[in-house]
Amino acid sequence: MASQKQTLTSLPQVSSEIASPEVAPSVWRRQLDALKASFPSPWREPDRDQSFEQMFARAVGMINALKQPPAGTDAAKSYLGKVDLPDYSKCHEARLAPRMMPQEQVLAELASLFDGMPVWNHPYTMANVIPPANTPSIIGAAMAGVFSPNIIEGEYSWNVAKTELEAAAMVAAMIGWDPQTAGGLFTFGGTGCYLYGTKYALTRVLGPESRKRGIRVDGQILVSAEGHYVKDNCSDWTGLGSGNVREIQVDEQNRMSIPHLKQVLEECRREGKPVVMVVCTMGTTDAFAIDPIREVREILDSYENAGGCPRPLLYADAVIGWSWLAFKHYDFERNPLQFSAEALAKIRRNAEQMADLIYADAIGCDFHKTGWSPYNCSLFMVKDYKLFAKMLERPAPAYLQDRTAYNPGHYTLETSRSAAYSTAAWSTLKLLGYEGFQVMLGRIIEVEVYFRKVLAEMPNMVCVNPTENGFVTLFRVYPEWVDAKAQYQRELSDPGAREDLYWYNMLQQNVANKLFAMLRDPDQRVEGWEYPPYTSFTAGYRPTSYAPGETDKRYWVYGLKSYPMSPYCDERAMLMAAMYARKACQLVIEEQLAMHAARAAQQQAAAGAEPGADTSANWFGDNILIPLKYLVQQ
Template identity: 45%
Template sequence: MAEKKEILRWQSILQEKVQPAFLAPWEEEAKEEEFKNVVKETLRNINTLKGSKEDKKCFLGEPTCCISNEKDINEVKKMAEMPEKSTSVKEVMKEVVHYFNGMFNWVHPKTMFNVAPPAAIPSVMGNLMGSMFNPNLVEQEYSGNIAALEIESAAMISKLIGYDPIKATGHFTFGGTGAYLFAAKLAITKCLGKESRYFGIRKDAQILVSKVGHYAVKNCSDWTGLGMNNIRSIDLLEDSSMNLNHLEQVMEECYREGKPIAMIVATMGTTDAFGVDDINGIVKICDRFVKKHKLNKKPFIYADAVIGWAWSVFNSYDFRENPMEFSKDTLNAIKECKEKIKYLKLADAVGIDFHKTGFTSYNCSMVCIKNNSDLELLCRDKDQMAYLYQFSAYTPGEYTLECSRAGNYALAAWCNLKYFGLEGYRVLLGNLIESEKALRKVIENEPSMVCVNEKDHGSVTLFRVYPKEIRNRLDCDNFANVQYKREIGEEKFKEELRKNNEYQFKLAQEIQRMLFEENGPALSFTSSFKLTSYGEPIAAIKAYPMSPYMACYEEELKEDIIKFIFKAAKNLEK
């Protein structure tokens, strides 16, 4: 008879405390039930933080913030202690829920803080599966057939925007900045040659982007070593899109200075005003520029479409029949955007955020490359990675910045793309634009308010509110509109613009206080959504609906939003 071995202390802890924290490596019903119970209890705990439908509270739990200043941050550091002994999973999950107090509830219709959507359940489940089995998209061997999901997702997006899915490629990355950075590195390498990867950047290659292009361009020029001083800003048109005449002038300036243009960025939906650049026009200018100066290399065109890509779902929509029965205003807005978005296929690379208009959780971004042959410029030598790529057909880790890329990205995106399809995404976007149109009509009828991005057609609405004293001074009904036109068009009103910019900020502060203390709406503030004709920043309050539960009825919007704005303005008068 075999002698029974004594269980050592570490083995006891392993069996009783450590192993229960992991999923079973084989089918085991009891373990599955334990896991389901943990998930159910955690969900139950966090759901108790939501307010009732009648409360209309758009944040979770109590309005507390444990890091409101530097002293608080240091207190958190001092109090942080790793426990000596293991605790139960249920205790940990119960404790962590407290940190969700004060967190925005993105799915609530009164949460309009920014282009941050609620994550749809299919993407949540995809993420969960990725977290459970931990695929790494460095190569196929480490990610199994999840690698095929990345390939398939990239192909779906390629077809959607108009690329040839066989010639194109794409991979998921860490947010829009990751996509931008990859495109910038590829553009710089194409411009300066593969040798620049070994000897460094020795020429002042230029990146051209509109004045409202995302600040990620500075991160990318900095982190690639190109330098932030090699960014050139292009003026805007009234609709916040790039001024192509100025673009052409700047390109000629670059040529005269002997500085090659590495990349031109077409911003396809700015965060604040949903400005959409004309890629078709940019491409034509590039073609003329290359032909005129007999250049061997064409500037790389990157479409920063992290927000605007989703409007590609309308490329095949029947606008004449309008099967979704959108209102005339919404249909026209969608059509106008689609007419610019449909030219994404002309860009050399496109940046896409599923965690914005794709309705997945953070983070989930993709860079899609038109010609996969371009990637040869960025591939590393296989002998540098001796323990990888022995048996895989799919080896994106040879050219991606990351060595570790979670399969969660691909799982979340693929699940949403498959679940919603063209129909679902059309309805999601259409609902948000219907809501935006209703809100703008309400603002238009309020004498003290003016919409400042009325020519833009995304879901975001930017507006300014003016104090009553201006009505008395101007002696007219539509005083906000009159005052705003003065401020943006005539430099002699610069000080009034600055004063009213400060008023917008104070109003936004008061609205935020009311958010937590009076269940007000979650609106945000931008200090400069664009510049006046004389170069001054224009501040505005921002309503960015992203919830599928968003209201499209004017009376409801008055009750949930406008009422609080007026109350905030009245509070400032005291």
């Protein structure tokens, strides 16, 4: 006992002389030793390190085992494992077990939950702006998971913080901003970027004191009618109120109307309500509309805000479109990547419009959309980073001290902030470079050029966004006897075809339901037409040209959607998408005719009654019974 006391009170000559204290054996220590095997070793121990690596590889292998074979009918399945729909009804019964579970069993159960997940890099997966993640970005995010760098400050992220600083510098240079004065922060998706933009705008325009006393002024946010619905989220969550968001009308290309913007700005000034932020959407989800941000900048530069407030912040919601900046230095005359003439013209147009991002004050960029990185991974960029940090700075708690030169936790929304976002994005930027982005983006345009040619050759199909050059093709399918191009033009421009538009909208909705049912419902699988491409649907692409202010979305243009985001998606995949849409339309019409016949035979429908709906598979809305005159040639 005396020697132990001596050990505790005496300072050894060197630290290596400090002996480990003797401790009594116990059950918890034995269990702890077992549990340590479920954590990576803190030292370079080949056996334990190899065990961790193998466990990681086995887990990935469990998910890979759910993939479909590369040949045969099952190769067309664009999801992992079985088709069964998820059953969430018993999730509330989950309870914490009294004992530990072996990590192999945990991972096996975890892998089983991926059963039925869409495979985003499958050539037939084209449902949304959801790309597969590239391998370095996946591993980069996973590496952050191993050692948990936290970019609240440099102390907890050390050199890993460079991934945020360097990625922001690379993107700033792509934009055309000075990387020495511009900067960025990685955050939780496009909503996080928009929220940062909203808060920065409120503080810049209403003054830093608004952070203490609260928002006491009806500051206005102006955004196009086609802007993302996150405008309501962020105005709500910041306390500004979604009622202070004003929508700007759009033109025929779904771009913000400059005349209407000027009108609304003047209205705000007359009402004494300062405009805190104008949002230009640089690539809408459906139409890939790019707002005229250069013209907006010119207007705001001379705008006198209400109440003597500073001019509004110009925020660019470029979460989809930002990566077109990769064509900044492309030689369109020499065309070194040999894009087709049709594709090159579209690429050039996108690049020219996106170059105007330089006029924004702040920009949102999603790497998990057009950066082919894992969810979620978004970068909020500001032109004047020092001003942004100063505006949002807050006192640090006593238990945190700055030990490095980079400590964004003083002004970020998040305090703890994983480096997984920045490591994934940094890895992507390093992997792709300008040329890699050019190849990935150019491929999308090339296959869409092909797809639109296919639609043009099919009499009963029509592309409804032929002049748009984004990541999506929107199209409609009609009965085989209908001239789709002529019919759609009537629906779009002739008030007398208003009811035609409605009922053929219902047909699009029913076809979308059928395609999803063919893909996911074993009871509706069609022999010889198994596993259609995983496409999607929109019930609000655009209003008609004769009723631009239409509020009843049933009389907007509906359309089927194809987003060929996977690098494996090729011309054959696009041809399959068109053919499956035609087949689904045939099947829907057959079912509709059978329903009409059954109703007539059973005299269930009185004369003049409104046709009913079938809600048995309402993936995208009810399967509406359509009048016969729209289904069969009269």
